[in-house]
Amino acid sequence: MHAILPMVVPQPLPAFLDTKPEDFRSWLENQSQPSMRWKQIRRGIVAGRAESFDSMSELPRNLRTLLTEQFAPLSTKIDKHLVATDGTHKLLIRLRDNRTIESVLIQESPRKTACISTQVGCAMGCVFCASGLNGVDRNLTSGEILEQLIRLRNLTGPEERLTHIVVMGMGEPLANLDNLLEALEIAGNPDGLGIGARHVTISTVGLPAKMRRLADSGKQYHLAVSLHAPNDELRSKIVPTNEKTGIADILSACDYFVEKTGRQVTYEYILLGGLNDSTLHARELAALLRGRIAHVNLIPWNEVEGLPFQRPQSDSQMQFINALKQSGISVKVRKRKGADIDAACGQLRRKVELETLAKA
The missing domain is CATH 3.20.20.70 (Aldolase class I)
Known part of the structure; x- marks a missing residue:
């Protein structure tokens, strides 16, 4: 008889808009990105109507990929x-x-x-x-x-x-x-x-x-x-x-x-x-x-x-x-x-x- 393993429910990604600016700037620094990206991303979501990071063409492609993997632009x-x-x-x-x-x-x-x-x-x-x-x-x-x-x-x-x-x-x-x-x-x-x-x-x-x-x-x-x-x-x-x-x-x-x-x-x-x-x-x-x-x-x-x-x-x-x-x-x-x-x-x-x- 095989053991029944518990189903693993994936945890939702951290919400970008609830991430503290200082924490996100630290994350950017670890990705060798300038801290000004934080305002740029927030402006894209709040003012620019972006509902995904991938649609933010002003950001480098590798950064868009990392953001998509690690944050939710909109958590709802x-x-x-x-x-x-x-x-x-x-x-x-x-x-x-x-x-x-x-x-x-x-x-x-x-x-x-x-x-x-x-x-x-x-x-x-x-x-x-x-x-x-x-x-x-x-x-x-x-x-x-x-x-x-x-x-x-x-x-x-x-x-x-x-x-x-x-x-x-x-x-x-x-x-x-x-x-x-x-x-x-x-x-x-x-x-x-x-x-x-x-x-x-x-x-x-x-x-x-x-x-x-x-x-x-x-x-x-x-x-x-x-x-x-x-x-x-x-x-x-x-x-x-x-x-x-x-x-x-x-x-x-x-x-x-x-x-x-x-x-x-x-x-x-x-x-x-x-x-x-x-x-x-x-x-x-x-x-x-x-x-x-x-x-x-x-x-x-x-x-x-x-x-x-x-x-x-x-x-x-x-x-x-x-x-x-x-x-x-x-x-x-x-x-x-x-x-x-x-x-x-x-x-x-x-x-x-x-x-x-x-x-x-």
Whole structure:
């Protein structure tokens, strides 16, 4: 009888975009290559749309061969690519460890906005959101965050570019702040994607200490706070982490952000029919925000299979808007994009996971 040998699973190659510059320069030195190759290679991937080392004809052939053998230019793969009738693209991206995340390209001429994730899943537990139904697995690396932008940019025409970034995909961005800032720094570089800080919006459920850190970073990023309720009792039911923070501390951190950056804060408010969409709630919200440099972004809830909520009635939504406007609060309803391709955060990933479980 022959012994059955265990199957050897090949380990994925190190991701170029997650390799520290000093480590890669040391590798180049060992290959008798100048250190300037590092910037040249990164520019080729980030700005030049190269998805393989072999396509970088400006590099020596022997170096291209070595790079292909020892590094992955992009460590992620596109598992699913859906295109909506309104031109919205949604990607289900598979990571090196076989986990999946979502990214969305929203096209509304002349804007091309990338919506990206920062974590695999989410630990915040917002009751209406598909992203956190199974909790959080891990933070994304800076390279994995950057690769989402690259892959979405590569969907555009050769003369087109991303104009805006919204960090509103899966996960709590401020819980992975260091990796996010590192990725955005490269994205904002002229040799990168050339997207200025004022065209970047970072969304948070409201982590006061991290909000202050973001304000102190010296960057002019825009901040969006997912408020979703005008009082602590209701917000703690919708956003469980509110029990550890509270609206007062979140608003104090918002005030600090405005003071340090001079940037207006957007307050995201998802309208859940019959739960937080009454005129009384609108007036209470207006009282909270009165006197602040603020804007309210209303989001009628997108249905998620298995969750018990409903979209607000159109008359309730209009009354909510009017109550805010009458109180002098700037308000806008977010347009629904990609409705026919499960474009809301976490929906496609959840659908694929459920289908996989059903097959198993």
